[in-house]
Every structure is written in C-alpha cells, then in structure tokens.
Amino acid sequence: MICLGNICRSPIAEAVFANEMSKRGLKNQWEVESAAIINYHTGKVPDHRALATLKDNGITNYSHRARQITKEDFNQFDWIFGMDNDNIQDLNGLKSTIKPMECRAKVELLGSYDPSGEVIIRDPYYDAGSAGFQKAYEQCLRSVTAFLNKYAN
Numbered sequence: 001m002i003c004l005g006n007i008c009r010s011p012i013a014e015a016v017f018a019n020e021m022s023k024r025g026l027k028n029q030w031e032v033e034s035a036a037i038i039n040y041h042t043g044k045v046p047d048h049r050a051l052a053t054l055k056d057n058g059i060t061n062y063s064h065r066a067r068q069i070t071k072e073d074f075n076q077f078d079w080i081f082g083m084d085n086d087n088i089q090d091l092n093g094l095k096s097t098i099k100p101m102e103c104r105a106k107v108e109l110l111g112s113y114d115p116s117g118e119v120i121i122r123d124p125y126y127d128a129g130s131a132g133f134q135k136a137y138e139q140c141l142r143s144v145t146a147f148l149n150k151y152a153n
Helices: 009-024 048-056 085-095 131-151
Strands: 079-082 106-109
Touching: 009 048, 009 131, 048 131, 079 085, 085 106
Parallel strands: 079 106
Antiparallel strands: none
16 A cells, blocks of 8 residues: 555554455455655654544544565555556556566556445645545545455355
C-alpha cells in the first residue's frame, strides 16, 4: 500500500487489509505493508487522525513507522497499490528502472477494486478535520474487501 508520505492513506489501507485478513483467517497466506513515495516522514507514526479513524472503526492493534518504498518491494510483493494517479505514475517510473526478473509486482490503484467506482483515494493530510480520513477508510475497506473476495481462498 503506497501513498505520498506513508502517514495517512497507505497506513489506513495496510491496517484495513491486515484486519480483513485476520477476520478471514488469512494471516498465513498474505503479507501486507505500506510505504511512501517520498522519504519526508520516514520513521514517523501515522497522522493522529488516521490512527483515530482506525480506532473509531474498531482497529486498535495497529502500529507503524513510515518508510519509503524500495526496489526490493517490487520483487517481494505480488501487488503494489497506489492511492492516486500520481502514486501510480511514480511507482511505474520506479518499476521501469528494475530488471523484469527482479520485478513480480503488479502496480494498480487500490480504488480500482472499489465496487462504488471511487477509484482515487484522495489525500486528506491537509484537511482541517478527520472527515477525509473516514472517507479514505471507507474506500479502503470497500476496495480491500472486493480484492480479497476476488483473490483470497
């Protein structure tokens, strides 16, 4: 799960994915992490509004420190999900620098799985309140649920 700074959308997506895997008994079948395009927030915990949104939605056992995506992630993971078109452009740019045999990951918008058709998960970082974080959570939940329904056993 990738967003610009790894303190808002991608940690929410990671926590939602982990929570859904746990509910479905899939923790041994799937691995999920989140990372940033840029290294500006490396080592920081998620935005307090992201953590509050997760807690308000029953996800209380999530902890994370921001990190930047690496070339190795493209070979470690089967999918790398961006939250918006800028993320996808940056991810595809990085992917183009990796040898094909060292790159198994598909790069996709997480929101492309949203049955409601909200493909872009907008960055709520500069919002005054937490409504944008709740919306991102709901989009992530719909998208992750649809993805797991499609690919999980």
